Amino acid sequence: MPGTPIVNGTSYVTVEAYSDASFQKAAEFYAKFLELDSTKKSDTETVLFNKLVTVRIVLVEDAARQQAADQQLAALEALTDTQDWRAHFNQSLVFKTTSIVNLQHSLNKLHIPHQVYPSTLLPMELYTVDPLGNVVGVTSTKNSVSSKPTDRNLSSEATAVATALQTGAKTSREPSRVHSMTDLSYRVGTTDSHPSLPKQMTPAKANKAIAVMTSGGDAQGMNSNVRAIVRTALFKGCKAFVVMEGYEGLVRGGPEYIKEFSWEDVRGWNAEGGTNIGTARCLEFRQREGRLLGALHLIEAGVDALIVCGGDGSLTGADLFRSEWPSLIQELQETGKITQEQHTRYKHLNICGTVGSIDNDMSTTDATIGAYSALDRICQAIDYVEATANSHSRAFVVEVMGRNCGWLALLAGIATSADYIFIPEKPASDGDWQKQMCDIVAKHRARGKRTTIVIVAEGAISADLTPISPSDVHKVLVDKLGLDTRITTLGHVQRGGTAVAYDRILATLQGVEAVNAVLESDADTPSPLIAVNENKITRKPLVESVRLTKSVADAIKAKDFKKAMALRDTEFIEHLNNFMAINSADHVAPKLPRDQRLKIAIVSVGPPAGGINSAVYSMATYCMSQGHKPYAIYNGFSGLARHESVRSLTWKEMIGWQSKGGSEIGTNRVTPNEADIGMIAYYFQKYQFDGLVIVGGFEAFESLHQLETARESYPAFRIPMVLIPATLSNNVPGTEYSLGSDTALNALMKYCDVVKQSAASTRGRTFVVDCQGGNSGYLATCAAICVGAQASYVPEEGISLDQLQEDIASLAESFEKSQGRTGFGKLILKTTNASKALSADKLASIITAEAQGKFDAKPAVPGHVQQGGLPSPIDRTRATRFAIKAVDFIGKQQAIIAGVRAADFQFDANDKAVEATASVLGVKSSHIRFTPIRQLYDNETEISKRMPKIIHWRETREIADHLVGRKRVD
Ligand SMILES: Nc1ncnc2c1ncn2[C@@H]1O[C@H](COP(=O)(O)OP(=O)(O)OP(=O)(O)O)[C@@H](O)[C@H]1O
Numbered sequence: 001m002p003g004t005p006i007v008n009g010t011s012y013v014t015v016e017a018y019s020d021a022s023f024q025k026a027a028e029f030y031a032k033f034l035e036l037d038s039t040k041k042s043d044t045e046t047v048l049f050n051k052l053v054t055v056r057i058v059l060v061e062d063a064a065r066q067q068a069a070d071q072q073l074a075a076l077e078a079l080t081d082t083q084d085w086r087a088h089f090n091q092s093l094v095f096k097t098t099s100i101v102n103l104q105h106s107l108n109k110l111h112i113p114h115q116v117y118p119s120t121l122l123p124m125e126l127y128t129v130d131p132l133g134n135v136v137g138v139t140s141t142k143n144s145v146s147s148k149p150t151d152r153n154l155s156s157e158a159t160a161v162a163t164a165l166q167t168g169a170k171t172s173r174e175p176s177r178v179h180s181m182t183d184l185s186y187r188v189g190t191t192d193s194h195p196s197l198p199k200q201m202t203p204a205k206a207n208k209a210i211a212v213m214t215s216g217g218d219a220q221g222m223n224s225n226v227r228a229i230v231r232t233a234l235f236k237g238c239k240a241f242v243v244m245e246g247y248e249g250l251v252r253g254g255p256e257y258i259k260e261f262s263w264e265d266v267r268g269w270n271a272e273g274g275t276n277i278g279t280a281r282c283l284e285f286r287q288r289e290g291r292l293l294g295a296l297h298l299i300e301a302g303v304d305a306l307i308v309c310g311g312d313g314s315l316t317g318a319d320l321f322r323s324e325w326p327s328l329i330q331e332l333q334e335t336g337k338i339t340q341e342q343h344t345r346y347k348h349l350n351i352c353g354t355v356g357s358i359d360n361d362m363s364t365t366d367a368t369i370g371a372y373s374a375l376d377r378i379c380q381a382i383d384y385v386e387a388t389a390n391s392h393s394r395a396f397v398v399e400v401m402g403r404n405c406g407w408l409a410l411l412a413g414i415a416t417s418a419d420y421i422f423i424p425e426k427p428a429s430d431g432d433w434q435k436q437m438c439d440i441v442a443k444h445r446a447r448g449k450r451t452t453i454v455i456v457a458e459g460a461i462s463a464d465l466t467p468i469s470p471s472d473v474h475k476v477l478v479d480k481l482g483l484d485t486r487i488t489t490l491g492h493v494q495r496g497g498t499a500v501a502y503d504r505i506l507a508t509l510q511g512v513e514a515v516n517a518v519l520e521s522d523a524d525t526p527s528p529l530i531a532v533n534e535n536k537i538t539r540k541p542l543v544e545s546v547r548l549t550k551s552v553a554d555a556i557k558a559k560d561f562k563k564a565m566a567l568r569d570t571e572f573i574e575h576l577n578n579f580m581a582i583n584s585a586d587h588v589a590p591k592l593p594r595d596q597r598l599k600i601a602i603v604s605v606g607p608p609a610g611g612i613n614s615a616v617y618s619m620a621t622y623c624m625s626q627g628h629k630p631y632a633i634y635n636g637f638s639g640l641a642r643h644e645s646v647r648s649l650t651w652k653e654m655i656g657w658q659s660k661g662g663s664e665i666g667t668n669r670v671t672p673n674e675a676d677i678g679m680i681a682y683y684f685q686k687y688q689f690d691g692l693v694i695v696g697g698f699e700a701f702e703s704l705h706q707l708e709t710a711r712e713s714y715p716a717f718r719i720p721m722v723l724i725p726a727t728l729s730n731n732v733p734g735t736e737y738s739l740g741s742d743t744a745l746n747a748l749m750k751y752c753d754v755v756k757q758s759a760a761s762t763r764g765r766t767f768v769v770d771c772q773g774g775n776s777g778y779l780a781t782c783a784a785i786c787v788g789a790q791a792s793y794v795p796e797e798g799i800s801l802d803q804l805q806e807d808i809a810s811l812a813e814s815f816e817k818s819q820g821r822t823g824f825g826k827l828i829l830k831t832t833n834a835s836k837a838l839s840a841d842k843l844a845s846i847i848t849a850e851a852q853g854k855f856d857a858k859p860a861v862p863g864h865v866q867q868g869g870l871p872s873p874i875d876r877t878r879a880t881r882f883a884i885k886a887v888d889f890i891g892k893q894q895a896i897i898a899g900v901r902a903a904d905f906q907f908d909a910n911d912k913a914v915e916a917t918a919s920v921l922g923v924k925s926s927h928i929r930f931t932p933i934r935q936l937y938d939n940e941t942e943i944s945k946r947m948p949k950i951i952h953w954r955e956t957r958e959i960a961d962h963l964v965g966r967k968r969v970d
C-alpha cells in the first residue's frame with residue numbers, strides 16, 4: 001500500500017559514528033534502507049524518521065574506536081557462507097516490519113546485501129549491516145502463528161540471538177545488545193568506505209533465474225505447482241521463467257518457448273485443470289542432440305535452475321540432462337555456441353523434480369501431483385456406475401490408467417470396495433486369475449451383492465506377462481458366471497477437471513520447497529526430488545528415486561514380481577494387503593486361531609465426518625477376515641446407555657458403506673460420563689468386549705479419556721481402546737490428519753471455486769466465505785491455499801482491526817491495478833469462530849463501507865455443505881488403513897492388558913504399558929503413531945479451547961499469505 005512505512009514499531013534509536021565519512025554514509029544508508037525522511041540538525045547530528053521509527057545519528061570523533069570498528073567489519077567480511085554471521089556480532093539494532101517480503105524487494109532494488117532467516121520461504125527476520133558495523137535486524141514475528149526460527153535452520157547460539165530478538169531479552173553472549181521500542185545509545189564502529197559485506201550476505205542466490213516446465217502426461221495440480229514456483233521465485237527476488245510444451249520447448253528455445261513470467265501471469269491457476277504451460281512427449285530430447293539444444297537454449301535465456309514437474313520418464317530425462325550437462329556445455333563452448341564466460345557462469349545445472357503424474361508411479365514419494373485427482377475422477381465414475389449396475393444387477397469391468405503401476409486401480413478398488421482388481425505388480429498366472437476372480441465374485445453374489453465391479457489397470461498382465469484386457473475379463477465373467485457384464489473405459493476423463501484439494505496443496509507446498517531446494521543447492525548437492533511421506537514434504541535424491549522407479553519396471557519385465565512389490569513403497573504393499581484382507585472377508589476360513597479371536601466394538605462420537613462409514617466397514621470386514629467378531633454400538637454412548645443399542649455387524653448390511661457419507665451406525669456428541677458411564681461399563685461387561693474403536697473428533701477424544709480414567713473403577717474398560725480421529729475441524733490432539741477433513745476441504749474448495757468465479761464475473765466483487773472448523777482454522781487455511789484467497793481469518797489469530805484495515809487496503813490496491821482486466825474475483829475466508837462479533841455478513845458490510853464504492857463484498861455461507869456428501873477417496877482409503885491398524889493395535893495390546901484385567905490388585909493404571917493400551921491413532925510427521933490418551937490429554941491439549949497445544953499447520957498460513965502477497969500487521 002503506497003505510503004505505508006516499510007518498518008514500524010515505536011523505535012527510537014541513537015547510533016554513534018566515529019568519523020565524518022561514516023556519519024554521512026550512515027545517514028544515506030538508513031534513509032534508503034528504512035525509507036526514512038531525514039533532518040540534519042547539525043554537523044554532528046542527523047535525525048531520520050517516519051511515523052513510527054526514529055534513528056538519530058551522532059558524530060563522536062574517536063580514532064581508537066574507529067579502529068576497533070574497522071576490525072569488526074573486517075572480521076565480518078571473513079565469515080564464510082555456512083556461518084550464521086549474526087552469532088559473530090555483538091551489537092545489533094532491531095526493527096519490526098509488517099512485511100519482510102516487501103522490505104526484501106526494496107533492498108534487492110537498492111542492492112543492499114542482506115540475509116533472511118529462517119532460510120525457507122518463510123523469512124521472519126532480515127539482517128543487514130550498516131556502514132558503522134551494526135547488525136541491523138528487522139523482524140515480522142509478533143503475530144501468534146508465526147514461529148521462532150527453528151533449530152533446523154539456526155545454530156543454537158543463533159537461535160538464542162533470534163529468540164532474544166523477539167523477546168527483547170539479552171543473550172548470554174555479552175555484550176550483545178538487542179533492543180526494540182526503546183531509546184538506545186550505541187557505541188558503534190565506523191569505516192571510511194561503505195562496508196563490503198561478507199559473501200553470504202549478498203543476495204546472490206536470490207538473483208537466480210528459475211525456470212519450470214511440465215512434462216509427460218498432464219496432471220491436475222500442475223498449474224498450482226507452476227504458480228507456486230513462479231511466485232516463490234519472484235518472492236525470493238529471483239526471475240521466474242516457464243518452459244512451454246515440456247522438453248519440446250527446451251529443444252526449440254527462444255522467448256516463445258522459454259518465457260519470463262510475472263506474478264500476475266499465474267493468477268487464478270489453482271482452479272484450472274491440465275497444465276497451462278503445455279506439455280509434450282518429446283522424442284528429440286531422448287537423443288543427445290536434443291539435449292544439446294536444450295542446454296544451449298537454457299543458457300541463452302539466462303536460466304540457472306530448472307524445475308521439472310513430470311512423471312518417471314520426465315525425471316529420468318532430467319536426471320540424464322544434469323549428468324550430461326558438463327559434456328554438453330563443453331561441446332557448446334568448443335563449437336563456439338557459448339562463450340567461455342557463459343561456460344563458467346552456467347557450469348552447474350541446478351535441477352529439481354516435482355513429481356507430476358496421475359500414475360503415482362515414482363518411488364520414494366507417497367503421492368505424485370495429480371494422482372489423487374485422477375483417483376477422485378475414477379471413484380466418482382465407479383460410484384455412478386454402481387447405481388446402474390445395481391439396477392440391473394450387472395457386472396462392470398472398469399479400465400483405469402496406469403501403464404506400469406497399479407496404484408490407481410488398487411486405491412480405487414479400496415475406495416469403492418470393488419470385487420477384484422488387476423494390477424501389473426501382482427499378477428496371477430493364467431488360469432489362476434480367472435479362478436480367483438470367479439471365486440470371490442461368486443462368493444459376494446451368494447452373500448447378496450447385486451453388483452460386481454472389477455477394476456483393470458491399463459498395464460494389467462498375467463504372470464507370464466501376457467496383457468489382460470477388459471475384454472478378457474468380460475469374457476470370463478460372462479462365460480463362467482453368466483453375469484450380464486459391461487465394460488467402461490474411463491480414459492482421459494481421469495486426467496480431466498480441476499485438481500482436488502490434496503493435489504493443489506501438495507503441488508503448492510512442493511513448488512515452494514522446490515524453489516528453496518534449488519536456492520540452497522550448490523555444485524555438490526545431488527539433484528533433489530520433492531517428495532511427500534505421509535503428511536510431510538521431504539527431499540529425496542532424484543537419481544536414486546529414478547533408479548528405484550526404473551527397477552520396478554525392470555523387475556516386472558523379468559517376472560520378478562516379489563521384487564517389484566518390494567520396490568514399491570511400504571504404503572502400497574500395505575494398501576494391497578488391506579484390499580485383499582477386507583475383500584476376502586471369510587467366516588469359513590478366518591486367519592487367526594480360535595483362541596486369538598476377539599470381540600471388538602466400534603462406536604462413533606461427534607458430528608458426521610467423511611470416512612466414518614468407510615472406517616466401520618473396513619474395521620468390520622477386516623475383523624471378519626481375521627476371525628474377530630465386529631460389533632457396532634449404534635447412536636453413540638447415549639444409544640448404548642439408554643437402549644442397549646449393540647449389534648454384531650453382518651457383511652450384507654454393510655454393502656456400499658465404504659462409499660457412503662454420514663454415519664450408518666449413527667453418531668452424536670454425548671460422552672460416556674454424560675450418557676451414564678456405569679451403564680456403559682455394564683454393557684461392555686455383558687457383551688465381553690475385548691477391544692473398542694472410537695471414531696470421531698474432540699468429543700470422541702474426551703470419551704476415550706473418560707473411559708481410560710474410569711478403568712480404576714470399571715474392569716470392563718480394561719481392554720485396548722483406540723481412537724480413529726474423524727472430524728472436519730482436524731483438531732484432535734495426537735494427529736495431523738483426521739478423517740473427514742479432506743472431504744470437507746474439497747466441499748469448501750468447490751464452493752469457493754464457484755463463488756470466486758461469480759466474483760470474477762462481477763466487477764469489483766469480493767466474497768467473504770464463512771468456514772466451519774470450531775476453534776480450528778485448519779479448514780480455512782487449507783482452503784485459502786487451494787483457492788488463492790486474499791486473506792483468511794482464523795480463531796487462532798482472531799481478527800485484528802489493523803489487519804483488517806491492511807487487507808481492505810490491499811484489496812483496494814489490487815482492484816485498482818486490475819482495472820480493465822477480466823477474471824479478477826477475490827475471496828476472503830473466515831472461520832466462524834475467528835470472531836464472534838464479526839460475522840461474515842458484518843465483515844462484508846464493513847469491507848463494502850470501507851471500499852467507498854470502489855468494490856464491494858458479499859457474505860457466502862456454505863454451512864453444513866462442508867460435511868461433504870460422499871467421502872473423498874482420501875478419506876475412504878485412509879479410513880481403511882486406520883481401521884485395520886486399529887484392529888491390529890487391539891490384537892497386539894491384548895496380551896499386555898488381559899493378564900491384569902480382572903484382578904484389581906494387579907491392575908495399575910499408571911503402568912506405562914497399560915496406559916498405552918488406550919491410545920489415539922494419528923498421522924504425525926511422516927508416520928502413523930499411537931499416542932496414549934493420557935499423555936495427550938495431560939500434556940498436549942488445550943482442553944478449554946478443544947485444541948491441541950501445537951498447531952502443526954501454522955507454517956502453511958504464511959505460505960498462503962505469501963503466495964497472494966498478503967501483508968501482515970503485527
Ligand atoms: N530416458 C530418457 N531420456 C531422455 N528423455 C526422456 C527419457 N525418458 C523420458 N524422457 C523425456 O520425458 C518425456 C516424458 O516422459 P514420459 O512420456 O515417460 O512421461 P512421464 O514423465 O513418465 O509422465 P506420465 O507417465 O505421467 O505421462 C519424454 O517424452 C521425453 O521427452
Ligand SMILES: O=P(O)(O)OC[C@H]1O[C@](O)(CO)[C@@H](O)[C@@H]1O
Pocket residue numbers: 216217218311357358359401402403458495
Ligand atoms: O495421454 P497419452 O499420451 O495417451 O498417455 C496416456 C498415458 O499417460 C498416463 O495417463 C500417465 O500420465 C498413463 O496412465 C497413460 O497410459
Ligand SMILES: [Mg+2]
Pocket residue numbers: 216311312313357359361
Ligand atoms: Mg510415466
